[in-house]
Each structure stands twice: as C-alpha cells, then as structure tokens.
Amino acid sequence: xxxxxxxxxxxxxxxxxxxxxxxxxxxxxxxxxxxxxxxxxxxxxxxxxxxxxxxxxxxxxxxxxxxxxxxxxxxxxxxxxxxxxxxxxxxxxxxxxxxxxxxxxxxxxxxxxxxxxxxxxxxxxxxxxxxxxxxxxxxxxxxxxxxxxxxxxxxxxxxxxxxxxxxxxxxxxxxxxxxxxxxxxxxxxxxxxxxxxxxxxxxxxxxxxxxxxxxxxxxxxxxxxxxxxxxxxxxxxxxxxxxxxxxxxxxxxxxxxxxxxxxxxxxxxxxxxxxxxxxxxxxxxxxxxxxxxxxxxxxxxxxxxxxxxxxxxxxxxx
Amino acid sequence: xxxxxxxxxxxxxxxxxxxxxxxxxxxxxxxxxxxxxxxxxxxxxxxxxxxxxxxxxxxxxxxxxxxxxxxxxxxxxxxxxxxxxxxxxxxxxxxxxxxxxxxxxxxxxxxxxxxxxxxxxxxxxxxxxxxxxxxxxxxxxxxxxxxxxxxxxxxxxxxxxxxxxxxxxxxxxxxxxxxxxxxxxxxxxxxxxxxxxxxxxxxxxxxxxxxxxxxxxxxxxxxxxxxxxxxxxxxxxxxxxxxxxx
Numbered sequence: 001x002x003x004x005x006x007x008x009x010x011x012x013x014x015x016x017x018x019x020x021x022x023x024x025x026x027x028x029x030x031x032x033x034x035x036x037x038x039x040x041x042x043x044x045x046x047x048x049x050x051x052x053x054x055x056x057x058x059x060x061x062x063x064x065x066x067x068x069x070x071x072x073x074x075x076x077x078x079x080x081x082x083x084x085x086x087x088x089x090x091x092x093x094x095x096x097x098x099x100x101x102x103x104x105x106x107x108x109x110x111x112x113x114x115x116x117x118x119x120x121x122x123x124x125x126x127x128x129x130x131x132x133x134x135x136x137x138x139x140x141x142x143x144x145x146x147x148x149x150x151x152x153x154x155x156x157x158x159x160x161x162x163x164x165x166x167x168x169x170x171x172x173x174x175x176x177x178x179x180x181x182x183x184x185x186x187x188x189x190x191x192x193x194x195x196x197x198x199x200x201x202x203x204x205x206x207x208x209x210x211x212x213x214x215x216x217x218x219x220x221x222x223x224x225x226x227x228x229x230x231x232x233x234x235x236x237x238x239x240x241x242x243x244x245x246x247x248x249x250x251x252x253x254x255x256x257x258x259x260x261x262x263x264x265x266x267x268x269x270x271x272x273x274x275x276x277x278x279x280x281x282x283x284x285x286x287x288x289x290x291x292x293x294x295x296x297x298x299x300x301x302x303x304x305x306x307x308x309x310x311x312x313x314x315x316x317x318x
Numbered sequence: 319x320x321x322x323x324x325x326x327x328x329x330x331x332x333x334x335x336x337x338x339x340x341x342x343x344x345x346x347x348x349x350x351x352x353x354x355x356x357x358x359x360x361x362x363x364x365x366x367x368x369x370x371x372x373x374x375x376x377x378x379x380x381x382x383x384x385x386x387x388x389x390x391x392x393x394x395x396x397x398x399x400x401x402x403x404x405x406x407x408x409x410x411x412x413x414x415x416x417x418x419x420x421x422x423x424x425x426x427x428x429x430x431x432x433x434x435x436x437x438x439x440x441x442x443x444x445x446x447x448x449x450x451x452x453x454x455x456x457x458x459x460x461x462x463x464x465x466x467x468x469x470x471x472x473x474x475x476x477x478x479x480x481x482x483x484x485x486x487x488x489x490x491x492x493x494x495x496x497x498x499x500x501x502x503x504x505x506x507x508x509x510x511x512x513x514x515x516x517x518x519x520x521x522x523x524x525x526x527x528x529x530x531x532x533x534x535x536x537x538x539x540x541x542x543x544x545x546x547x548x549x550x551x552x553x554x555x556x557x558x559x560x561x562x563x564x
Contacts, residue, residue: 020324063356063357088561096395100396149436160438
C-alpha cells in the first residue's frame with residue numbers, strides 16, 4: 001500500500017468512498033465486509049440471545065434472569081449423612097460441587113478411601129495398596145498444610161518445629177496420639193527457672209542434662225544438678241520423669257537421647273557453648289512459642305486419618 | 319448520517335461524553351445491580367468487622383504491599399478448595415475497605431491463613447521467610463518487630479470506616495444495635511470510644527509477637543492474619559446452601 005497503487009476496481013470507481021474528505025482531497029474507501037465474516041457476526045448476535053436464556057444474565061430489580069441451565073451434583077448431606085442427588089441452577093459454585101462429587105465418586109478413590117476409613121492402623125500399614133494411597137494423598141496434604149513449619153520432608157527446624165522424620169515423639173508416636181495431636185493441636189510448655197534457681201544452679205542442671213545425653217562426663221556439678229532435677233527445688237522430674245525419658249502426656253522431651261528439639265546442642269562445638277544454650281532454655285522456659293494449631297474443622301476426618309498414618313510413617317513408625 | 323458523523327468527530331467534548339456513556343454500560347450492567355440484588359451477600363453468621371488491632375494490622379498489610387503478591391480470594395475450583403479450603407464468600411469481605419481480592423498470586427492466597435500456623439511461625443516467617451520455608455522468595459520484614467505500633471489515630475481510622483458503612487459505634491444507640499447483631503464481646507470491640515484501650519488489651523493479652531510489654535507492628539499484622547477466613551463456621555452450613563446465592 002505504501003506506493004499508493006490502486007487496484008482495478010478502485011481505479012474504475014466501483015468501490016464507494018465514505019464520503020469524508022480531509023485536507024481537501026484525502027478520501028477513505030468503504031469496502032464491504034466479507035460475507036463469511038458478516039454471517040459469523042450475525043450468528044454471534046443470535047447466540048448471545050440464546051445465552052441469556054441458558055445462563056444467568058440480566059439483572060431485573062432485586063433479582064436476575066437465572067437461566068434454564070442446570071447442574072446435577074451428588075453430596076453427602078451433613079445432617080442425615082446420606083448421599084443425595086441434587087439439582088441446582090447453573091453457577092460456578094454448583095459446578096464445583098459437581099466436580100467435588102465426581103472426585104469423591106471416582107470408583108478407585110472411593111473404594112480406597114472407604115477401605116482406609118474402615119481399617120485399623122495395623123491393617124493400613126500392612127497393606128501395600130493402602131499405603132500407596134496414603135503416601136500419594138498424604139504427600140499433597142502434608143505439603144499444603146504441614147510443610148510450612150515441619151519442612152517438606154518433615155525434617156523440622158531445631159528450636160522451633162519438631163522433626164517428624166525421626167522416631168522420637170514429644171506427644172507420643174502411636175497412631176492414636178498422632179491423630180489426637182492433629183485434631184486438637186498442642187501447646188508446649190516449660191516453666192522459666194530464672195529467679196527460681198540461682199545462676200550457678202542453672203549451670204548445674206544444664207551440666208546434668210548434658211550428662212544424661214552422654215554429652216559430658218559426670219562431675220560434681222552434674223551431681224548437684226541431679227539433686228535439683230530430682231528434688232523439690234527444680235522438680236524437673238514432674239514432667240521429664242525420674243528416668244528423664246520424657247512424659248508424652250506432658251509433651252516433655254526425652255533428655256537421655258541425642259535428639260534435641262529446642263536447644264540446638266548438636267550445632268554447638270564446645271561443651272561450654274552446649275551448656276550455654278541449655279542454660280538459656282532452662283532460664284527462659286517455653287511459653288507460647290511451641291504451638292501446633294488444631295486441624296479439626298480445617299481438615300475433614302478422612303484427611304486427618306490419612307495424615308496421621310503418613311506422618312507416623314515419616315518417622316519410621318513404632 | 320454523514321453529517322452527524324462529522325459533528326461527533328469534529329467536536330472533542332461531545333465525543334468524550336459519548337465515549338464515557340458507551341464504556342460505562344459494562345460497569346452499569348455488571349456492578350450497579352449488585353447493590354439492589356438480595357442474594358449478593360450470603361446470609362451467614364459470624365462475620366464481624368475487624369478489631370482495632372486488626373485494623374492497624376490490615377493497614378500495615380497494605381502499607382507493606384502484601385497484596386502485590388498475595389490475594390485474599392479463594393475461587394470455587396477444586397484445586398483451590400483442596401489447597402486453601404472453602405471458597406471465599408462475599409459476606410466475608412463485606413467490611414473490607416478496600417477489599418483484598420485479586421488474582422496476582424506470586425505467594426499463596428491468604429484468605430484462610432488464620433489459625434493455620436502459630437503466631438510464632440508468623441513472626442519467624444516475617445522476619446526471615448527462608449528460615450522456615452527454604453524455597454520462599456518473600457522479602458524479609460524485620461522492621462515489623464522493631465517498630466513500635468503507632469495507634470494514636472486508630473479511633474479516627476474507625477470513624478473513617480464508619481462513614482463507608484462499617485458498623486463501628488459512636489452513639490449508645492449504635493452500640494446497642496451492635497450488641498444485638500454481634501453480641502456484647504464483639505460490640506465492645508466496635509466501640510470507637512474504647513478503641514485505644516481495646517487495641518492495647520488485645521495486643522498485651524495475646525502477645526502475638528512474643529515480646530511481652532511491647533506493642534509492635536508485628537503484633538498488629540499477626541493479629542490481622544490470624545483472623546483471616548476464620549469467622550464463618552462452615553461446618554454449620556449445608557454446602558449446597560452457598561450455591562443458591564449465585
């Protein structure tokens with residue numbers, strides 16, 4: 001077009017102009033639209049009218065034209081607990097219900113889920129098919145809900161979130177206990193001993209704790225610490241137990257193993273540093289910093305059961 | 319025909335008016351009727367306006383530009399349902415000015431983040447996101463812990479929100495209406511004359527930031543985040559109920 005050559009039709013004057021003239025002689029051709037294009041356009045106009053009747057469309061006063069379109073879905077009625085077939089006028093929320101219903105009705109999933117629902121923990125763990133299902137569903141649930149704190153692989157963060165991939169459980173590692181933890185959440189607590197114990201007594205108890213886990217050799221200081229631990233002054237045995245192996249009902253840690261969930265003892269190089277982090281922990285205690293949210297209400301019963309098995313398996317399972 | 323065309327094209331003021339008239343049709347048809355349609359806002363229990371502390375938290379959320387990466391609108395799709403929970407209701411953002419819907423999700427949707435993590439997680443995550451989520455690309459916000467919260471104008475902010483229709487109360491009559499609508503505990507939180515006391519009490523009692531004796535910007539932001547999406551108890555409703563509103 002840049003060389004302004006006109007084709008035969010234009011030259012002969014067969015093509016009309018729009019009638020405008022700018023700048024004295026600048027005109028604009030009025031070429032007719034291609035027929036096929038025009039008919040498509042008319043078609044869309046007709047379709048739009050049909051569309052108004054099938055789908056929700058025009059507002060009318062306090063309501064709107066709701067359309068004749070329908071969505072069928074199946075749902076478990078919350079009150080009667082029965083599966084119901086329902087019909088709803090077309091909208092995206094009803095489509096979601098249909099989609100969720102279809103997913104729940106997927107034969108394989110439904111069969112596996114009802115099997116898992118009915119099975120005891122031992123039965124699930126022993127059945128490779130069921131475990132495959134638990135792992136595939138559990139991985140997604142864990143990633144969406146648990147991984148932000150406990151990490152993708154359940155490795156946790158020392159000082160903040162317990163490691164779930166070892167077989168050491170603060171609140172008990174049985175299926176029932178893990179299930180309980182998920183349902184109702186947990187709140188870790190240890191009183192602060194600053195002010196209760198003198199600084200040198202804190203040193204002694206820290207020393208004793210290191211002896212308990214074989215980090216240090218018994219000494220006079222650790223013997224004094226033991227007295228505080230087992231006696232009325234410290235009273236540590238109330239929660240950690242006289243054998244210091246922890247009491248799961250209190251969420252109290254086992255102090256005789258090498259697993260540390262709050263004070264990062266393994267990361268410290270010298271014995272002095274190890275003692276220092278322990279002393280800080282005993283002095284400050286634990287309050288409002290070790291909280292596991294409750295998942296009942298956010299996740300349904302099936303999801304919680306699947307997660308409980310998944311999490312227990314992460315830890316190798318007792 | 320030719321003549322009228324020329325009138326429009328040579329008169330820029332007339333052309334501007336006509337353009338405005340044409341492009342406002344879409345808005346008029348799609349938005350305005352929602353104000354008169356009865357089913358726009360679902361009838362559910364439990365949705366209340368923010369407490370004074372949550373208001374300041376929300377202001378900080380907006381100030382820090384959280385909305386640039388996080389939406390607060392779960393759409394009715396299966397994948398979102400599975401990841402985030404129940405889709406958002408219009409009722410749940412009825413007191414939001416401005417609302418925080420959106421489709422820009424560089425980070426995850428936050429419409430139901432309330433109660434999902436502990437306060438301590440939020441504090442740690444805001445201070446240094448990668449210390450808890452290694453693959454995160456969220457920036458650090460350490461100043462939230464060091465900045466004391468400025469709550470001097472919280473009553474004015476509530477007055478401004480009241481003008482937009484949020485039921486914060488100034489008069490005894492409005493207070494009584496709130497008691498009827500939300501119960502006495504919530505109504506007290508909505509009382510503008512008690513705003514500062516309520517804010518300090520909530521921050522001290524719940525100590526969101528883990529620093530006793532100080533009210534930081536972190537207190538406010540975590541209080542706000544922990545409230546998101548928690549007000550409606552979905553176990554009380556038949557799921558089909560919400561589909562009847564659209």
